[in-house]
Amino acid sequence: MENHTLGYSGSQINTTLDNNTDTFPLNQSLYFDFSHDTNIMSILTAFGFTQFNEFLPSTKHPGPHNLTVSHLEPFACRLDIEIIKTPQPLGPDRKYQPGKETTYLHFILNQRTLPLGVSFTECGADRVDGWCELNTFLDIQKKSAELAKYDYSCNGEYDAPTYGTITNGAPLI
Numbered sequence: 001m002e003n004h005t006l007g008y009s010g011s012q013i014n015t016t017l018d019n020n021t022d023t024f025p026l027n028q029s030l031y032f033d034f035s036h037d038t039n040i041m042s043i044l045t046a047f048g049f050t051q052f053n054e055f056l057p058s059t060k061h062p063g064p065h066n067l068t069v070s071h072l073e074p075f076a077c078r079l080d081i082e083i084i085k086t087p088q089p090l091g092p093d094r095k096y097q098p099g100k101e102t103t104y105l106h107f108i109l110n111q112r113t114l115p116l117g118v119s120f121t122e123c124g125a126d127r128v129d130g131w132c133e134l135n136t137f138l139d140i141q142k143k144s145a146e147l148a149k150y151d152y153s154c155n156g157e158y159d160a161p162t163y164g165t166i167t168n169g170a171p172l173i
Helices: 037-047 134-142 144-148 150-155
Strands: 079-086 102-109 112-114
Touching: 037 079, 037 144, 102 134, 134 144, 144 150
Parallel strands: none
Antiparallel strands: 079 102, 102 112
């Protein structure tokens, strides 16, 4: 999304192929990245989606809720991420606004839009199309490594928290 190769990720990303433009070409109009369908939840968590983190009681069915794994990760599920350029900014009402070319990001999970404004208020909860300006989304993602506390989460020593107290994957400090 930022049009550069990965040298060091600070996580478990294998940069062997992703740090070389021969094996990770830039400036392409279409990219494909394949993973197992059961990894979709981990990918959404890594991006910081919070619309699925509601408390699910362990003693009873919670009723209607956003986190139904069979809906998010059915057999052969698919996550598409579109980057769309418009000649002018596109308002939440889907009408062009005065201004110059604007680039947006759109997540589609199993042919349904994931409304980015639900998880990322900076994207605008009023956007019925679910889009987010690309630069806004990238700014949000720059904070994600710090929020995840990756090294501490994986290697730190801490007591197991009470069920339901963690909703973003990062242990409480």
